[in-house]
Amino acid sequence: MPPNRPQTMSPTPETEPARARPRRTQANRSRDARERLLAATIEVLMRSGYNGLTTKEVARCAGMSNGALMHHYATKAELVVAATAEIYEESIRRGQREAHTPEAIERPIEGFIKDCWSVYFDWPFIAAIEVIMVARTDPDLMSKILPVMERYRSSTNTLWLEVFRKAGFSGEQAQLALNLSLNLVRGMALNNLWQHDAAHYERYIQDWVRMVYQQFPRHAEGG
The missing domain is CATH 1.10.357 (Tetracycline Repressor; domain 2)
Structure with a gap:
């Protein structure tokens, strides 16, 4: 082994993917959530119009909870x-x-x-x-x-x-x-x-x- 490199266990199939895949930042997760919500909002607008649009329906179309939606858009x-x-x-x-x-x-x-x-x-x-x-x-x-x-x-x-x-x-x-x-x-x-x-x-x-x-x-x- 190269000098000064700490000896570690060989990666197992269970640990390797977790090490190789970088963790998504909170900013990335928030951006992705907003994009999903806006796409769902447009979908509901097209299908039901403004008066038929509810935050619960948008959240459902986005695959998110209504609480998660309200975290990004209060009204x-x-x-x-x-x-x-x-x-x-x-x-x-x-x-x-x-x-x-x-x-x-x-x-x-x-x-x-x-x-x-x-x-x-x-x-x-x-x-x-x-x-x-x-x-x-x-x-x-x-x-x-x-x-x-x-x-x-x-x-x-x-x-x-x-x-x-x-x-x-x-x-x-x-x-x-x-x-x-x-x-x-x-x-x-x-x-x-x-x-x-x-x-x-x-x-x-x-x-x-x-x-x-x-x-x-x-x-x-x-x-």
Whole structure:
């Protein structure tokens, strides 16, 4: 044996895994618990809506006790606000992935609409709108939700306005095209909550994209 190394028993099958596997820190355990709770909250929002959501049901879906949930989120409102923030953070990540592709600069209107579509015609919008509708008549909840929504919109607009600029749009053109496209898709998504015919809207989107490029010829920088 090497000098100065204390002699020990050879590891047994029972002791080796315990020695080899590092212990998870309290911070890691808390982070994992919060992630499970937020994912469960979104699942329950999607299935039962805000009024049907209870902390007990969220805890059950997360595989945790209600007491463990209350350790991380003291109230239903606090839990829902945190889940809504995660919904919008996921939406920001989706936009970043789309905006950082070569295709986004080549065809910015389609790229931005694809980003909007992935949010408003998918679970992020459905889950978020459950909370927003309740917050409309609950000033305290709205005061907590509004900064979350504003962060999403500000981050997304800044991201895509830069893409439009690189694609050759002027600042005014980019702002107008972005806002009109956003409200077009968002309005369609609201109607789709009961109509359920995305293909119906895709035809209008194609017409809209063509009109935007006709109305706003791009500068040489964008090709």
